[in-house]
Amino acid sequence: MLIEKRLHKGIQDGSVTVMFRRWKRRQVTAGNTYRTAAGRIVVDEVTEVSPSRIRLADARAAGYASTAEAVADLRGTPGDPVFLLRLHPADGEDPRTELANSAALSSSDVEEITRRLERLDRDGPWTNETLAVIEKRPAVRAGDLAAELGRETAPFKLDVRKLKNLGLTLSLVVGYRLSPRGEAYLRLR
The missing domain is CATH 1.10.10 (Arc Repressor Mutant, subunit A)
Known part of the structure; x- marks a missing residue:
């Protein structure tokens, strides 16, 4: 899973606990551990959300100042579903x-x-x-x-x-x- 460099430190220190992804289909599974450039992360939850229903608290947990900023940063085709991922850094060494x-x-x-x-x-x-x-x-x-x-x-x-x-x-x-x-x-x- 690709993670923007600006989020690496926040994911590693636990201050970033949410990511939004626009994918044609779900790319991760809740409960799995993934190796990323930000380190190993555990995806706790994967939920499909409407961009218009993104909450401010989730946008901030994803490292954005506002929901508008989070929505504007979504990549992919606008008609594709948006997924909210709740995550945390994996314990221990790889x-x-x-x-x-x-x-x-x-x-x-x-x-x-x-x-x-x-x-x-x-x-x-x-x-x-x-x-x-x-x-x-x-x-x-x-x-x-x-x-x-x-x-x-x-x-x-x-x-x-x-x-x-x-x-x-x-x-x-x-x-x-x-x-x-x-x-x-x-x-x-």
Whole structure:
């Protein structure tokens, strides 16, 4: 979920507890945790609202001075529904961090990672070459790595996110590097 940079601090400190989104269809589910640029957030409630029925208290909880300001900032097609999201910052660290730092892999861990990578490769192999290029060229822009592999940048970044979800890579300010788990996996497979 994309969150405007101006809201990051407020979400992190808990002063922003509402967001409004205009979507063709609901994009989040109440009770789920989402990773965002503002950190991990938990969506507590998702309610469809009419822009004309947005309350001042909710507009202020979303970081706006008025309901008019909140409505004016809605993006998307005017005919699409507007959703009010109540949220709070997630407690604790991102579980991917703990996973990425777990370098003590058993043979069953290696087999499970291999099985999951094979599933990701079902529509064409990419996982091994992506891990290899990140290992060889840490902290290199995603666009440069993608070009080296003859790929478009956006799908490449999406694929690296899948590897990160398995705890195999870490995102840096610029580019990526293998996590301790990723390094151990490549050494043991």
